[in-house]
Amino acid sequence: MSTVAVVGAGAMGEAIVAGMLARGWQPADLVLAVRRPEHAEALRESYGVEVTDAVTAAAKADVVLVGVKPYDVHGVLMQIGPRLRPDALVVSLAVGLTTAHLESALPEGTSVARVMPNTPSQIGAGVSVISAGASCDDAQLGVVDDIMSAVGTVVRVPEQLQDAAGAVSGSGPAYVFLAIEALIEAGVHLGLPRTTSTQLAMQTFVGASRLAAETGEHPAVLRERVTSPGGTTAAALGELEARGIRAAFLAATRAARDRSTEIGG
Incomplete structure (x- = not known):
């Protein structure tokens, strides 16, 4: 395995890190870099891994995952670049930053x-969208x-689709959490105890997601099976459509994609 x-x-x-260790990597395969000493000590105690500074960590590794905020990435790459191994692979977890931008600092x-x-x-249970830079084979x-x-499903896309994919999956959990929150509040307004x-x-979101994922059937087919003509679900869906739920998702994902592009610029 790579270091x-x-x-x-x-x-x-x-x-x-936790996912990799659970999947068979050894603590000796990993080296971490964090800023706060107390965080470093907690990581050592939890995972038995080496924790050091960014430059030392990068110099020891075949693969360097950079998980800092987008506005800190350039500075980190400038620091570690001179100490990288000749065949090292640098992987950015930052939203918006293109591989060309990353390469320019290395x-x-x-x-x-x-x-x-x-x-x-x-x-x-995550999903990670990955794309290769010019020299990544x-x-x-x-x-x-x-x-x-080690932390979920991986989907490869051409880099020009990264911002769009991130608008769906990267920001997507927030859309789901908002929908859960709204449905909870709706139930309370109908008289249900909050708990x-x-x-x-x-459980409705968990079950519906599992049903869609495990059957592989199109969500429209599954939706139609719940929707009896003239029934309660049809009445509810009519209200959601009248209030523009599809247009709202389209506008939301476009806004997320465009903001990702702005960050990268």
């Missing part, structure tokens, strides 16, 4: 890949696939 450095082991970085010819994970990765992208598979409404809404 992997995780520079910026926040919530997502730590989730990846030694010429450095292999780069771009990943957009989402928050369900914290429980091993299929074997190296396969390593990225192996790493991100009961919460339980009903949560």
Whole structure:
């Protein structure tokens, strides 16, 4: 297995570390870099991994995952670039930043890949969208696939579709949480106790998602099976359509995609 450095082991970085260890990587295969000493000590105690500074971590690794905020990425790459191994692969987890932008801060010819994970990765149920930079070959992208598979499903897309994919899956959990929140509040307004409404809404989303994923049937087919002509569900869906639910999702994902592009610029 490759030696992997995780520079910026926040919530997502730590989730990846935990997933990798659960999938068979050894603590010796990993080296982490974080800013706060207390966080470093907690990571050592939890996972038995080496925690050091970014430059030292990067110099030891075949693959360097950069999990810092987008506005910190350029500075981190400028720091670690001179110490990278000649055949190192640098993987960015930052939204919006193109591989060309990443490559511009690294030694010429450095292999780069771009990943957009989402928050369900914290429980091993995420989806990560990955794209290769100019010098990243299929074997190296396969390593990225192996790493991100430790926290869920991996989807490869051409880089020009990264911002669009992130608008669906990267931001997508927030849309789902908002829908759950709205359904809970609706139940409360109908007279349900909040605990009961919460339980009903949560499990309905879990069950519907599992049904769609496990049957592989188109969501429209599954929706039609719930919707009896002239029934309660038909009445409810009529209200959602009248209030423009499809147009709202289209506008929301376009806004997310455009904001990702702005961040990258």
